[in-house]
Amino acid sequence: MSPGKVLVAMSGGVDSSVAAALLVEQGYEVIGATMKLFCYGDTVADRPCCSLDSIQDAATVAERLDVPHYVLDFEDRFQQFVVQDFVSEYAGGRTPIPCVRCNTFTKFRDLLAHADALGCDHIATGHYTIVRDGALYRGRDRLKDQTYFMWGIDRGVVERMLTPIGELTKEETRSLARRLDLATAEKPESVEICFVPDGDYAAVLEQHLPTDAPSLSPGPIRTTGGEVIGEHRGFARYTIGQRRGLPGGFAHPMYVVGIEPEERAVVVGTADELFGHCVELQEVNWLAEPLQPGDTCEVQVRYRSKPTAALVKEGAGGRLALDLAEPVRAITPGQSGALYDGEQLLGGGVIN
Amino acid sequence: MTPTRDSSQRVYLDHAATTPVRPEVRAAMEPFLTDEAFGNPSSAHWAGRPARAALAEARECIAAAVGAEPHQVVFTSGGTEADNLAVLGGALAARATGRPFRVAVSAIEHKAVLDAARVVERLGGEMVLLPVSAGGQVEPAAVDAALEQGVALLSVMWVNNETGAVQDVVSLAEHADQAGVPFHTDAVQALGKLPCTMADAPITLLTLSGHKIGALKGAGALIVRDKQVLEPLLHGGGQQEGVRPGTENVAGAVGLGVAVKLASAEQTETEHHTRALRDDLERRVIDALRDATVNGRDGTRAPHISSIAIPGADSNALLMQLDVAGIACSAGSACATGTASPSHVLMATGLPDELASASVRFSFGHQSREQDVDRVIEVLPDAVQRVRTLVASLAEGA
Numbered sequence: 001m002s003p004g005k006v007l008v009a010m011s012g013g014v015d016s017s018v019a020a021a022l023l024v025e026q027g028y029e030v031i032g033a034t035m036k037l038f039c040y041g042d043t044v045a046d047r048p049c050c051s052l053d054s055i056q057d058a059a060t061v062a063e064r065l066d067v068p069h070y071v072l073d074f075e076d077r078f079q080q081f082v083v084q085d086f087v088s089e090y091a092g093g094r095t096p097i098p099c100v101r102c103n104t105f106t107k108f109r110d111l112l113a114h115a116d117a118l119g120c121d122h123i124a125t126g127h128y129t130i131v132r133d134g135a136l137y138r139g140r141d142r143l144k145d146q147t148y149f150m151w152g153i154d155r156g157v158v159e160r161m162l163t164p165i166g167e168l169t170k171e172e173t174r175s176l177a178r179r180l181d182l183a184t185a186e187k188p189e190s191v192e193i194c195f196v197p198d199g200d201y202a203a204v205l206e207q208h209l210p211t212d213a214p215s216l217s218p219g220p221i222r223t224t225g226g227e228v229i230g231e232h233r234g235f236a237r238y239t240i241g242q243r244r245g246l247p248g249g250f251a252h253p254m255y256v257v258g259i260e261p262e263e264r265a266v267v268v269g270t271a272d273e274l275f276g277h278c279v280e281l282q283e284v285n286w287l288a289e290p291l292q293p294g295d296t297c298e299v300q301v302r303y304r305s306k307p308t309a310a311l312v313k314e315g316a317g318g319r320l321a322l323d324l325a326e327p328v329r330a331i332t333p334g335q336s337g338a339l340y341d342g343e344q345l346l347g348g349g350v351i352n
Numbered sequence: 353m354t355p356t357r358d359s360s361q362r363v364y365l366d367h368a369a370t371t372p373v374r375p376e377v378r379a380a381m382e383p384f385l386t387d388e389a390f391g392n393p394s395s396a397h398w399a400g401r402p403a404r405a406a407l408a409e410a411r412e413c414i415a416a417a418v419g420a421e422p423h424q425v426v427f428t429s430g431g432t433e434a435d436n437l438a439v440l441g442g443a444l445a446a447r448a449t450g451r452p453f454r455v456a457v458s459a460i461e462h463k464a465v466l467d468a469a470r471v472v473e474r475l476g477g478e479m480v481l482l483p484v485s486a487g488g489q490v491e492p493a494a495v496d497a498a499l500e501q502g503v504a505l506l507s508v509m510w511v512n513n514e515t516g517a518v519q520d521v522v523s524l525a526e527h528a529d530q531a532g533v534p535f536h537t538d539a540v541q542a543l544g545k546l547p548c549t550m551a552d553a554p555i556t557l558l559t560l561s562g563h564k565i566g567a568l569k570g571a572g573a574l575i576v577r578d579k580q581v582l583e584p585l586l587h588g589g590g591q592q593e594g595v596r597p598g599t600e601n602v603a604g605a606v607g608l609g610v611a612v613k614l615a616s617a618e619q620t621e622t623e624h625h626t627r628a629l630r631d632d633l634e635r636r637v638i639d640a641l642r643d644a645t646v647n648g649r650d651g652t653r654a655p656h657i658s659s660i661a662i663p664g665a666d667s668n669a670l671l672m673q674l675d676v677a678g679i680a681c682s683a684g685s686a687c688a689t690g691t692a693s694p695s696h697v698l699m700a701t702g703l704p705d706e707l708a709s710a711s712v713r714f715s716f717g718h719q720s721r722e723q724d725v726d727r728v729i730e731v732l733p734d735a736v737q738r739v740r741t742l743v744a745s746l747a748e749g750a
Contacts, residue, residue, distance in 0.1 A: 031676070070672050077746070109749055117669060117742035118676060 004121035005029040006162060009111055010062065010069065012054030015165055016126030017061040017184045018173045022164040023124055024065050031118060032062040032069040035106065037078040038195050060183045072114060074106055081105040083195060087208040090201070090236040091215040093261035094334025097149065097303075098193055100350075104152030104285075112157055122162045129345075130166035134159040136287055136345040141169040148303050151338045151348025152285050202237050219264030221247065224257060224273055232266050235259045241274060241330030255330075275327035279310070281320045281337045281349025288346040291315065291339070298340045299324070301331050301351060307340055320349055363679045363724045367564070367717035368513050368541060368657055374566030376614060377607040381568075384603035393600055394591060403602045410609025417616035418543070418558060418575060419551025426574045426596045427605045431540045431561035434574035435464035437585055437596065438536040438557040439507055443472040444583040446504030453477035456498035457507045458490045459700035460517065462538055465507050466696075482508070487651015488517025488701050495524060499531035505557075505581070506535050510542035514697040514713060515648035516657030518546065522553040529554035534581040540564055540572075544615030544622055545654050556581060560612065562604065567611035571604030618718065626716040627655035633714060633725045634658055640733045647698060647711055656716045659698070661707040665739045670712055673735035679728060681714045 008020040010032045023030050034055045055071055062069030082102045089096035107125070115123045127146045128139030136158055139145040165173050177185035192199050202216075209216055216234035223229060230247040232238065237245065242256045246268055255274050258267035279299055291297055291312045298307035299322055309325035322337070331351060338348040383389040384406065391399030393407050411422040428434045439455055447453040457469045459481050469479040480498045482490050490508050499506065506528045510521050521537050528535035534556035542548045544565050550558055556578055562571035576582060579595050588597035615622070637660055638644050647659040662670070667683035674681060683695070698708040714728065 068675060070675075071668075073668060105749065110746060113742050113745045113749075114669070116745070117738045118672065119738075 002027050002029050005031070005119060006122040006124050007031050007033055007111065007115040007118060007120040008124045009107065009126075010034050010058040011126070012057035012061075012184065012187075013126065013190060014177050014182070014184045014187050015128070015170075015173055017058070017182045018168075018176050018180070019124055019126040019162075019164045020061065020067065021065055021176070021180045021182060023162065024067060026164075028122075030065065030067040031120065032058060032065075032067050033072050033111070033114065034058040034069070035072045035074045035111070037074050037102070037106065038083070057184050057187070064182060072111075074110060077110060078102070078106055078195075083204075083208070086201075087205055089334050090205055091209060091213060091261075093215070093235055093259035095239040095332050096334045097336055098195070099149045100152050100336050103150050104154075108153045108157045108161070112160065115160075122160050123157075124162035124164060126165055127163050128166055128168075128170075129163050130343075131158060131161050131163050137166075137343040138340075138345070139163075139166045143304075144170050147340075147345040148300055148336060148338045151287065151336060151345060152283070153287070154285075155287055158287055202234075205236050214264055215261065217264065219266065221266045221268060223254075224267060224269040229268070235261065235264055235266050238266050240332040259333075271329075274329050276331040277324050277327050278313070279322045279324065279328075279331055279337050280352040281322070282318060282352050284315070284318050284320045284347060284349035286347035288341070288344065291320070291346065297322075297346060298342075300338045300340065301328055301335060307338075310339075318349075319352075358678065361678045361727075363727045365679065365681045365714040365716060365720065365724055365728065367720070368713065368715035369682055370563045370569065371566050371717050372719075373568060373607070374611060374614065377567050377610050380610040381603040381607045384606055389602075393602055394589070406602060406606050407600055410605045413609035413613040414560070414573060414575075417549075417612045418539075418560070419549035420558075420575045420577065423593070424575050424577055426576050426592050427600050427608070428572045428574055428596055429570050429601070430563070430572035431462070431538065431559050432464040432572075433596075434559040434561075434572050435462065435507075435536075435538055436468045437574050437582065438559060439465055439468035439505060440471055441582040441585055442505035442507075442534060442536065442557070443469075443475075443477055445581055447477065448583060451504055452502040454480060454501070454503045455505045455507065456480040456482055456495070456503045458482045458484060458509065458519075460484050460488055460512050460514075460697040461507065461509055462513060462540070465509070465538060469507075477504075484517070484700055485651060486648070486702050488512055488515050488648045488697070489651050490519060490524070492523075492527075495527060499527060499533055503533055506533050507537070508535075509538040509540075510548065511539070511545065511654040511657075512648075512697060513541050513657070514695055515659045515701065516541070516654040517648050517701075518542075518652040518654050521555065525553040525555045528556075534578065541654060541657070543612065544619055545626065545656050546623065547619065548616075550575065550577070560608070562608040562611055565611045565615040567607040568604045571601055571608045573605075573608060622718045623655045625718060626720065629716050629720055629722065629725055630655060630658050630714075632722070633728060634660070636725065636729045637732065640729060641736060645707075647703060647707075648701060657713065658715070659711055659713045661698075661703065661711045662736055663707065663710060664743055665710050665712075665736045666743055667710055667712055669739045669742055670710075670735060673738060674712075674728075674731065677731040677735065679731060681712055683712055 006028045010016045059069045082098045086098045111123050128144035129147050130137040138147050215236035218231050220228045221230040221232050238256050252270045254268045257269035257273045295312045299310045300307040310322040313321040335351050337351050339346040389402040391403040393403040411425040414425045415422040443455050455469050473479050482494045484490050525535045536557035538559040540561040558575040560573045563569040591597045644662045694708040
């Protein structure tokens with residue numbers, strides 16, 4: 001008796017390849033699907049996980065596993081939900097994480113709609129996260145844990161999610177891929193944002209915004225004291241905590257500590273001035289019972305950064321204000337605040 | 353067992369994409385796949401002789417079937433190469449002899465013709481794109497205008513691979529002939545489905561493909577009535593009068609010969625058989641899905657192809673549904689990634705984008721059965737319903 005029918009998102013990378021293989025081994029009726037997220041065309045050279053080659057790699061693995069494989073064309077939706085938001089967030093002086101929106105809207109929500117259409121009980125991905133009793137937990141491999149990007153997905157989605165490699169380390173995944181003789185076993189990691197070639201996000205902004213967009217136009221660089229110390233080439237090229245591209249000649253190293261889009265200003269300060277004592281979240285989503293004022297949890301404000309103990313000060317209407325037990329460096333508007341209770345991801349929001 | 357794995361539940365209605373190799377074809381090729389007859393047909397010695405004789409026989413079969421001379425049969429690696437040789441070779445020959453470096457092609461040609469014509473443009477020549485009616489028939493006035501302007505070649509496919517639209521090839525060939533312009537037709541989907549002969553029409557070049565009629569993939573031919581109108585695209589050992597050099601694919605050519613002969617001999621029977629199944633399918637689909645429409649229904653259509661627009665049923669999603677149920681058919685032109693973009697053919701016939709991306713093609717072959725149609729009718733309404741629900745739920749998220 002098959003434990004069920006599952007639609008597996010296969011990116012063409014080693015993680016989702018092994019995920020699909022494990023589900024086949026466990027007796028699931030597996031259907032593989034590769035989401036085509038943007039036009040790879042001639043403009044972007046082949047990149048791991050995000051190219052026609054990757055679609056081919058996923059198809060090769062599916063053939064090897066003897067499961068059907070389809071390509072889901074999500075280009076328009078990816079453009080609408082992810083790329084446009086990415087651009088408008090930078091234009092508004094924030095530093096977005098497109099992967100969060102992609103997970104929230106495209107990867108899971110739309111995938112589940114397709115799973116329903118195909119009569120699948122579950123969806124599965126190659127994420128390093130653990131799903132248990134409808135809740136999400138950090139993956140066992142702490143270096144690969146991807147829960148930070150997943151706070152926005154619908155709770156109903158989690159109940160139907162399978163993440164077969166959540167209990168594995170990356171090395172274990174690779175050796176499984178070798179044992180199963182999967183073509184993607186030695187494929188290099190993809191670490192960049194998939195639609196941003198060579199990490200040059202400013203180039204993507206230049207492509208999508210008018211040349212005279214305020215966020216890409218010159219403006220003042222000034223200190224927290226209000227002294228103008230130079231000019232920048234557009235505040236969208238800066239992010240909180242950044243040192244590169246700032247004028248030198250100060251007694252202490254200077255960092256970007258704020259962006260003020262109305263004045264087109266990039267505000268710089270010392271390392272001390274980078275630290276914050278509270279976090280405000282918006283677009284809050286819960287994957288567990290919502291926290292109430294007075295509750296405690298841990299909040300993580302950057303991918304792979306250490307979570308910090310926090311106290312919920314107030315929360316209403318999709319917003320949440322937290323007091324931090326100790327100051328945290330470079331709390332950046334647009335990044336995510338993911339909320340944890342130990343290993344469990346409780347939810348999160350976008351830092352305001 | 354899931355339908356895709358259970359061969360008794362599988363339905364194959366994608367014969368316009370490809371067909372299984374026929375047993376007769378396989379048997380005829382067998383000696384050329386063993387050491388019984390492995391020789392190079394260009395070798396004068398004992399090993400070459402049977403291969404050469406087999407090629408000659410294949411040429412005779414093909415020539416007899418399409419009303420040409422055996423020496424006019426040029427074997428190619430398939431329909432795509434034959435189309436490229438005709439269009440690009442025709443344009444290059446014209447340029448070399450001071451005739452117009454310009455080709456006229458219909459808007460619904462196969463990509464092998466359209467993209468070859470675009471290469472002509474890239475090389476500094478011109479492409480005249482001939483519009484078609486809603487039924488898919490090329491507009492005669494546009495053809496005449498192009499001929500008057502002067503072109504190296506007029507290329508219009510006999511039967512369209514997506515809608516089955518049939519062109520009045522004889523009349524087109526005559527018009528071209530009167531204008532002194534070589535005429536090419538891609539007859540890949542016509543052979544074996546319609547009377548398909550050059551005997552009574554001044555067709556200069558005609559493309560054939562093996563795998564649409566039960567021969568091998570990678571085996572095709574261009575019938576070349578006048579080799580002066582072509583410049584070869586490949587260069588080498590001078591085989592096939594230099595028009596298409598390279599040691600011939602003997603087994604493939606032998607298989608093609610047998611398949612063409614069979615297709616031609618069984619043409620009337622295949623036409624009746626596939627038309628009956630297709631008409632039945634269309635009638636029952638429209639019965640089951642009130643708002644479905646047959647694309648190109650107002651024009652002349654070949655008997656074996658049915659392109660059906662189902663409003664709101666995104667074709668990529670519908671094809672997945674059908675495949676999961678064991679039914680193989682197709683949408684517009686599949687792109688390399690396996691997703692389909694709205695078909696240039698359907699768009700050229702004036703079908704709106706939303707119907708072009710909600711069209712599926714069923715295509716029949718001589719071994720198609722009534723049970724295939726039954727199974728489609730059993731599966732399709734639910735599949736369409738699920739796709740419509742999916743489309744609605746995606747739209748809700750948007």
